[in-house]
């Protein structure tokens with residue numbers, strides 16, 4: 037059997053294992069290991085298994101993941117996110133749909149410090165769902181807003197997904213972060229626009245809240261300051277060049293810890309909860325990465341990515357059609373899998389193709405990240421939707437999907453704008469570097 | 470069975486605790502190094518040591534993460550099947566997972582022994598680093614152990630349901 | 631590392647020109663760094679030559695960019711049959727190739743060509759024990775590493791406490807000169823220079839242009855330090871399974887590739903330095919003879935220590951070192 041046929045069988049085996057409930061990282065690791073055993077030799081596969089796990093686990097580059105997750109966890113556990121939400125509510129809560137807008141805004145703020153989809157959704161869900169319920173917001177709209185706001189965690193830097201892709205494709209983490217700022221803000225703005233347009237048409241979906249005095253508005257800002265300072269320090273310091281990404285994660289965690297301790301906002305119990313959650317999340321993420329690397333080795337040795345890239349690059353159609361094909365694949369992949377899982381898995385196949393077609397690596401990365409992230413809110417596998425359902429079991433999954441559906445237009449508009457105007461992603465990095 | 474499960478939980482909890490210490494040490498080392506860089510000279514082997522701490526952080530949290538079911542899974546399809554079929558599928562999946570991580574642990578032990586025998590030293594500090602590879606092997610072995618418990622449980626599920 | 635797949639497209643395998651009806655022998659050749667780097671260029675050149683000279687009887691599949699094996703598991707991967715040939719730096723696994731590590735001491739090679747030929751001859755003459763499980767396909771070395779820094783290094787006072795990124799080999803060298811050696815992955819250097827986390831680095835000079843470091847560092851101190859050796863090693867069983875005519879082609883190519891790579895790199899460095907000077911205003915700092923003597927004195931003990939340590943292990947380090955200097959002088963005259 038030809039290695040390429042083996043590669044296709046390997047992909048099928050991996051998908052089957054995933055559908056049968058094997059953790060995604062394990063399925064990639066297992067399929068990669070099995071494939072290498074057959075295509076190379078069992079001895080070679082065993083050797084790669086051990087040396088690669090050691091190399092991934094002890095990688096300085098990957099150490100950014102636990103450090104950034106720790107920062108987000110400490111901020112969340114010390115209640116700083118609640119302050120952020122509260123302030124946004126004071127400012128826009130009196131408008132129709134204002135609290136849903138608040139959720140988007142607070143998600144944006146939290147996304148700015150948290151690297152993960154599910155974590156942003158879980159955090160915002162815990163805070164915002166009870167608030168929106170209190171003000172008789174439509175259940176579908178509330179749930180949809182939280183789920184869709186959560187997707188910003190991946191798009192707005194820092195983002196574990198972007199870090200992993202940068203490492204995988206040898207791009208600068210810092211530049212990729214900067215490149216995704218404007219697209220992230222654009223996406224958040226489009227979400228806000230969607231909320232207000234929908235609520236203007238059907239005010240009963242998002243009844244107006246009480247109006248706050250200017251003084252109340254101002255005082256509410258004090259709850260935001262620490263998050264903003266932290267964001268400024270980490271992102272600003274990273275961009276200004278005070279520290280490397282790993283150091284930024286460490287400094288961010290440390291400062292979050294100091295702020296929380298000084299303001300007496302972090303109990304020992306909450307601190308250990310933060311550490312526990314960090315360890316779990318990062319073990320999960322790094323296992324995904326290690327699995328994807330192993331599977332990537334298998335694909336590499338079959339040379340499938342090489343042939344696929346050569347085939348697609350040789351198609352007698354303009355590059356834009358190939359890009360459309362890639363986008364469709366990412367839409368499907370994102371719909372079926374977790375964003376990080378699918379991106380790490382597919383990068384070895386499509387990234388070389390995209391660069392060969394002459395697309396800017398940074399722009400391309402931001403584009404596919406947005407497309408895949410959309411998968412977190414689409415059936416059949418919508419991680420964010422399930423998280424929302426997990427936090428508020430009284431809202432059925434179908435209702436959450438319904439609530440989310442109105443935001444898909446915003447996503448599509450964002451993707452089209454990004455394709456038409458690559459400058460949205462490229463402008464800031466070009467300006468700053 | 471219950472006894473075995475308790476051992477798995479205890480051992481993995483202990484490792485998880487050490488992973489937490491490694492995580493915090495990683496943060497403190499990076500921060501301390503930044504401060505040192507400003508006031509004096511940095512510790513040149515920071516990247517190397519952070520890599521080692523990261524290895525402990527990850528390897529030692531794998532087992533407990535498995536016990537808490539935090540690895541990303543798609544249970545869309547399987548959750549629609551009758552319980553007995555579910556248990557049967559679980560048995561297969563857990564068997565495969567246990568096998569691959571048991572192999573990984575075993576090979577990593579061998580790799581550590583190989584590095585020790587070669588006399589391999591780390592790049593910056595020039596000290597033997599094989600003990601850390603042993604630790605990673607241990608983390609993988611404990612993950613395999615946690616998975617084995619899950620395997621036994623799903624086998625019981627097939628028999629009892 | 632986790633650079634899966636990126637470079638596979640640039641590593642186009644040459645299709646067997648006169649493909650015979652028999653299935654060609656396929657060799658998997660892995661390397662840890664991306665396709666554009668000089669060792670990867672060497673790898674492609676070797677693949678091309680082998681395919682040409684065996685009339686397509688051998689087909690070489692190249693895997694640059696760490697897609698198959700990384701820097702640290704390269705040689706073990708070859709032993710285990712992951713790849714048939716692996717190209718890496720023996721110095722990336724300190725302690726494993728003791729005799730070869732002597733070549734990476736600061737012994738003032740004038741350029742990459744001389745260093746590569748000396749390394750080749752030494753490997754042939756001494757047949758180090760650490761290589762006994764491999765077939766040596768070729769060996770070569772970089773030009774010496776130079777101190778490249780944001781502010782000028784004119785004397786030992788300037789370098790005192792300076793935070794310089796170095797590969798592991800350079801740590802004792804920089805410590806002897808009084809600098810503060812920093813170990814970090816190449817992928818972080820650009821950002822670290824930008825942030826001031828490091829004030830420069832020690833490396834062969836092609837990176838000035840290839841990695842655009844000349845945008846940040848403006849001074850190159852004209853004092854050659856250590857070289858980095860590379861060895862392309864083949865799995866011994868695979869080697870023994872090859873027909874005699876193919877073995878001959880590979881054997882003939884060994885020294886030829888060492889020479890070719892040295893020449894290629896020297897030419898490439900010259901271009902990079904010219905570019906850095908003309909386009910980026912980089913300046914070359916020359917040490918005064920007295921200052922140079924001081925530097926030499928600081929570094930002399932490093933070699934004695936290394937030699938004594940290996941002699942104590944029962945290795946012919948003294949003899950190796952003496953021969954190294956003889957060969958260095960011989961080739962320096964030939965290729966200065």
Ligand code: NA
Pocket residue numbers: 146147148149150151152188189190191192193194195
């Ligand atoms: Na984020």
Ligand code: NA
Pocket residue numbers: 370371372373410411412413414415416417418419
């Ligand atoms: Na989905």
